[in-house]
Amino acid sequence: MRDVARLAGVGTKTVSRVINAEPNVSAATLARVNDAIAHLNYEPDIHAGSLRRRGGVTRTIGLLVGSVANPFAGSIHRAVEDRAIERGFAVFASSLDEDPSRERNAVSAFIRRRVDGVILTRASSSQAYLLPEIERGLPMVFVDRPAAGIDTDSVLSDNVEGAALATRHLIDRGHQRIAFLGDRADIWTAGQRREGFLREIGQAGISTRETAIVENLEDETTASEAVLALLRREQPPTAIFSSQNLITIGAIRALRVLELQRRVALVGFDDLPMADLLEPGISVVSQNPSGIGDAAARQLFARLDGDRGPIRKIVVPTQFIARGSGEILPPA
Amino acid sequence: MRDVARLAGVGTKTVSRVINAEPNVSAATLARVNDAIAHLNYEPDIHAGSLRRRGGVTRTIGLLVGSVANPFAGSIHRAVEDRAIERGFAVFASSLDEDPSRERNAVSAFIRRRVDGVILTRASSSQAYLLPEIERGLPMVFVDRPAAGIDTDSVLSDNVEGAALATRHLIDRGHQRIAFLGDRADIWTAGQRREGFLREIGQAGISTRETAIVENLEDETTASEAVLALLRREQPPTAIFSSQNLITIGAIRALRVLELQRRVALVGFDDLPMADLLEPGISVVSQNPSGIGDAAARQLFARLDGDRGPIRKIVVPTQFIARGSGEILPPA
DNA sequence: TTGAAAGCGCTAACAA
DNA sequence: TTGTTAGCGCTTTCAA
Numbered sequence: 001m002r003d004v005a006r007l008a009g010v011g012t013k014t015v016s017r018v019i020n021a022e023p024n025v026s027a028a029t030l031a032r033v034n035d036a037i038a039h040l041n042y043e044p045d046i047h048a049g050s051l052r053r054r055g056g057v058t059r060t061i062g063l064l065v066g067s068v069a070n071p072f073a074g075s076i077h078r079a080v081e082d083r084a085i086e087r088g089f090a091v092f093a094s095s096l097d098e099d100p101s102r103e104r105n106a107v108s109a110f111i112r113r114r115v116d117g118v119i120l121t122r123a124s125s126s127q128a129y130l131l132p133e134i135e136r137g138l139p140m141v142f143v144d145r146p147a148a149g150i151d152t153d154s155v156l157s158d159n160v161e162g163a164a165l166a167t168r169h170l171i172d173r174g175h176q177r178i179a180f181l182g183d184r185a186d187i188w189t190a191g192q193r194r195e196g197f198l199r200e201i202g203q204a205g206i207s208t209r210e211t212a213i214v215e216n217l218e219d220e221t222t223a224s225e226a227v228l229a230l231l232r233r234e235q236p237p238t239a240i241f242s243s244q245n246l247i248t249i250g251a252i253r254a255l256r257v258l259e260l261q262r263r264v265a266l267v268g269f270d271d272l273p274m275a276d277l278l279e280p281g282i283s284v285v286s287q288n289p290s291g292i293g294d295a296a297a298r299q300l301f302a303r304l305d306g307d308r309g310p311i312r313k314i315v316v317p318t319q320f321i322a323r324g325s326g327e328i329l330p331p332a
Numbered sequence: 333m334r335d336v337a338r339l340a341g342v343g344t345k346t347v348s349r350v351i352n353a354e355p356n357v358s359a360a361t362l363a364r365v366n367d368a369i370a371h372l373n374y375e376p377d378i379h380a381g382s383l384r385r386r387g388g389v390t391r392t393i394g395l396l397v398g399s400v401a402n403p404f405a406g407s408i409h410r411a412v413e414d415r416a417i418e419r420g421f422a423v424f425a426s427s428l429d430e431d432p433s434r435e436r437n438a439v440s441a442f443i444r445r446r447v448d449g450v451i452l453t454r455a456s457s458s459q460a461y462l463l464p465e466i467e468r469g470l471p472m473v474f475v476d477r478p479a480a481g482i483d484t485d486s487v488l489s490d491n492v493e494g495a496a497l498a499t500r501h502l503i504d505r506g507h508q509r510i511a512f513l514g515d516r517a518d519i520w521t522a523g524q525r526r527e528g529f530l531r532e533i534g535q536a537g538i539s540t541r542e543t544a545i546v547e548n549l550e551d552e553t554t555a556s557e558a559v560l561a562l563l564r565r566e567q568p569p570t571a572i573f574s575s576q577n578l579i580t581i582g583a584i585r586a587l588r589v590l591e592l593q594r595r596v597a598l599v600g601f602d603d604l605p606m607a608d609l610l611e612p613g614i615s616v617v618s619q620n621p622s623g624i625g626d627a628a629a630r631q632l633f634a635r636l637d638g639d640r641g642p643i644r645k646i647v648v649p650t651q652f653i654a655r656g657s658g659e660i661l662p663p664a
Numbered sequence: 665t666t667g668a669a670a671g672c673g674c675t676a677a678c679a680a
Numbered sequence: 681t682t683g684t685t686a687g688c689g690c691t692t693t694c695a696a
Contacts, residue, residue, distance in 0.1 A: 002689085029666085045688095048688075050379075068400070068406055068409045069410035074403065077400045090445060093409070253609075277585070278609055342682075344673090347674095352675085357682085361682085381673075383672095385674080385675055666696080
C-alpha cells in the first residue's frame with residue numbers, strides 16, 4: 001500500500017479511500033491511484049484492514065458439513081457459496097466425519113481466522129462450548145441437526161414428517177411387516193426418522209412385533225448384510241424403509257442378490273443419483289439440500305446485517321418421489 | 333492477548349511463546365498462561381500474527397474447482413482437506429462454473445486473504461495474470477487442467493490415454509461405427525479426450541466418415557437429444573463413447589427411450605454412482621479424483637516446505653471398468 | 665479533498 | 681526465562 005501511495009504521489013489514507021470506494025476523492029487522484037494499483041498488481045490485505053476496522057469484519061464465513069465429498073453436503077455448500085459470493089464473502093469448508101474432536105478443531109480454526117459467521121453441522125453431544133462466541137456476537141446457524149445445549153438459529157429437514165410420509169405410503173399399500181433400517185442411533189437425524197416411522201406404525205395399530213428395527217448400520221456393506229438376514233427370516237418383511245442414503249444402496253444390493261427387488265417394497269430417505277434409471281426405480285423421500293444451504297446463508301447474512309430478532313428454526317419440507325420400488329404391493 | 337497476559341501476570345511476548353509452543357517458558361508460567369487462556373476463552377488471531385511473522389504465513393490455502401456441488405470436485409476437495417488438516421491448514425473452497433470472471437474473482441479473493449498457496453482449476457484461456465504471484469513466490473498447483481500461458485505444477489488425469497483405452501475397447505469388440513460425444517469444445521479435457529478417440533480411430537484404419545463426432549453438448553438434455561438423432565440415422569452407430577459424466581447419463585436415457593440399451597454399446601468417461609446397479613451396468617473409464625486431490629495437496633505442501641525443484645506435471649492414471657454396456661457386440 | 669499520527673493484535677529483535 | 685520496543689498493513693481520528 002505504501003508503494004502504491006508513493007507511486008501515485010498520495011498518502012496511504014487516500015489509497016485506502018480508493019480501495020474501499022469511499023467518497024471525497026477527486027477524479028484525477030482516483031485515476032492516478034487506480035493506475036498505480038494496476039501497475040503494481042496490488043491486492044489489499046483484507047485481514048490487516050479488519051484489524052483496525054470497526055466491527056473487524058473479514059468477509060469470510062466458515063461452513064462445517066458432514067463431508068465435503070458427500071453430494072448432500074456439496075449441494076448445501078454450493079448454495080451457501082452462491083449467497084456468499086454475491087456479497088464478496090469467501091467460504092472456509094470443513095468436514096465433520098461424525099467426529100466431535102473434528103468439530104471442535106474446525107470451529108476453533110474458523111474463530112482463529114476471525115470469520116464473521118459460521119454455518120455448522122454437529123457431531124458432539126453439546127455445543128455449550130460455543131456460548132462465549134454467542135455472547136461475543138458471532139452469528140451462527142446450524143444445518144441438518146440442531147445445536148444441543150445452546151439456542152441458535154437452525155435450518156433442518158422435516159425428518160419426522162418425511163419418515164412418517166414414507167411409512168404411511170407403505171402402510172397404505174397394505175404392508176404390515178415393515179422393516180426400519182437406521183444408521184448410528186446417536187445421530188440426531190437417525191432418531192428423528194425412527195420416531196416418524198414408529199409414530200405411523202403405532203397409529204396404524206401395527207404390532208411392533210411385526211416390525212423389525214435394525215439400527216447402527218454403518219455403511220453399505222453392513223446394511224446389505226442386515227437386509228439379507230432380515231429377508232431370510234421365517235416371516236420376512238414385505239417392505240423396507242431405509243432411513244439413510246448409503247443404507248438404501250446396501251438394501252438395493254441385498255434385494256438384487258436374492259432377486260427380490262420386484263417383490264419387496266423399498267423406500268429410502270434422501271434421494272440417490274440415477275435412482276430413476278434403476279429397475280424398478282427407487283422411491284424416496286427427498287431432502288432439499290440446496291434449499292437448506294440457501295436458507296441457512298440467508299439467515300446468517302440477515303444476522304450479519306444486524307437482525308436481532310428471535311431465534312429462528314427453519315424447517316425445509318421433504319418430498320415423496322414415487323418411482324416404483326415403493327409401490328410394490330405385499331404378496332396376496 | 334493483553335487480557336491473558338494481565339491475568340497471568342506476564343508480558344504479551346510470553347503469551348505469544350505459549351501460543352506458538354516456543355521454548356524458554358518455565359512450567360509454572362506455562363500453566364498460569366494456559367489457565368488464563370482457558371479462563372478467557374482466548375483464541376489467538378492468526379492473521380494478526382501473520383502480519384509480523386516472517387514469511388507471513390496464514391496456514392490457509394485456496395481451492396478452486398468446477399463446482400463444489402459436483403462429486404468429482406467433492407472428492408478432490410476432501411483429499412486436499414485431509415492433507416491440509418494434518419498441518420493445521422484451513423481450506424477456502426470456490427466454484428468455477430466454467431466462468432473466467434469467477435476464476436479471476438476467486439483468485440483475487442484468495443490473495444486478498446493472503447493464502448499460503450492455491451490449488452486451481454481453470455476456466456479462462458490464459459493464466460498469465462498469475463505471473464506476478466508466481467514471482468512473489470505463491471505456490472500454485474493446477475488440477476484437472478493445466479495452466480495456460482504460465483508454467484506451473486499440475487496434476488491431471490490421463491485424458492488422452494483414457495479415451496484411447498475406451499475407444500480401443502470398442503474397436504476390439506468389432507465396432508466400426510462409433511460415435512463420440514463431447515462437451516464444450518473449448519474445455520481442455522474435452523479436447524484431450526477427443527484426441528485420444530481420434531488417435532485410436534485413425535490407428536484402426538476406420539474412415540472418419542463412419543464415426544460421428546458430436547460436440548458442445550451442454551447437459552443431460554442436449555446429450556440425450558443428440559443421441560436420439562444419431563440412432564435414428566440410416567446408418568446408426570453401433571457403439572457410443574461419451575466423454576463426460578452428464579453426457580453419459582443423457583446417452584443412457586436416450587438408449588432407454590429407444591430400448592436399445594442392450595444393443596448399442598456405451599462407454600463413458602468418468603465413473604457414475606450406482607453405475608453397476610443399472611441393467612446393463614455402465615462400463616466406464618474412471619478417474620481418480622481423490623488421488624488427484626491428494627497428489628495436488630502433497631505437491632503444494634512440498635513447495636511450502638521449500639521444495640524449489642523443477643516444475644512437476646503429475647499424471648494420475650485412469651482405469652477401465654467393464655460392467656456390461658461396453659461389452660455389447662455389434663450386430664452380426 | 666487530503667494526509668499525519670495513532671493503534672488494531674500480534675511477532676521479531678533485542679535487552680534484561 | 682522474561683519483558684520491552686518497534687512495526688507488520690491497514691483504518692480511524694482528526695487536523696489541514
